[in-house]
Amino acid sequence: MSGLLIGYARVSTDEQDLTAQRDALTTLGVAPERIYVDHGLTGTNRARPGLREAMAACRGGDVLVVTKLDRLARSLPDARDIVAELTAREVKLSLGGSVHDPTDPVGRLLFNVLAMVAEFESDLIKMRTREGMKVARAKGRLRGKKPKLSPRQESHLVELHHAGAHTSAELAELFSVARSTVYRAIERARPAAPSAS
Template sequence: MTAPFLRSAQKVGCEKIFRDVMSGSTTERPGLSEALGYARSGDVLIVWKLDRLGRSLAHLIEVVQQLHTEGIGFRSLQENMDTTTSGGQLIFHIFGALAEFERALIRERTQARLSAARARGRIGGRPPRLSADQIRMAQRQLQDPDLTMAEVAQAFHVSRTTLYRALKKTAQG
């Protein structure tokens, strides 16, 4: 734990300090989970920086809304944000609105890029494991009563499921 945080935490009257040593982007953070489980209505959860609380802006907003629902305040020392004040709540709600706007823009841009790619004849996704020639060969091999689906799939270095899907797609298409 950094010395500046400890000094700052002591100045603002923190009674209990929880610590995570991994990245803020990590999904499982025992220190955060313990702090959220420990906090009660009327408490204020204090972090050194906003990025210590949430993996992303959306996650940060979700956690702070959960805290608000449970009557727990939130403060970030570096950003000087305090949701226990009306000004801090306003700033936080503006952050939330901006995050929602950003998600909508990303969604629109992604859809536009996918449409443009489709118009150019490109399709996304993983390339097929078996070529059309390999599928025809597999169909011929499967007509041999001595060969099983598993043996034919193994000959092409694919799973039976992959072979079944390729054959089904060829039959439909």
């Protein structure tokens, strides 16, 4: 009796979608209920609940299926550890439909190259993120959230408030902001309030 196909999919951020990976795994023959996922976790993080469940679901003779190696691991040591664990348990690994044979020298070489590329890509992403933050900091852009109101809008809001023509709720609607933004603007203008009235 041939083993089961167990699928694993992962995306690094909560904004990313798993649909493409799920569809690819289904196309490769994995039943939807046997697909385990991790959402918002990087491949460099080995403590992934979805991966743990997928590994636990595998029995001898089964095949763990991933669309690409970088979904499984983002570092060479991790990729090797996972394969060693699967091999010891007589579980095969399928990368996009191609079953990896750890006893084949060419297969092993290809696997190591793919793992090194995944690790390299991960390092590049980290480096670009650090560089982007450094540039943003240098340009003064990395100072928290952008204010909801421009200085001119804020002073207009405060003037309207002092005129007493609108409630805080109406001001919030008028300027398309939350009521808390209105309160903060009024609070900031408080020392200047006597002269403005």
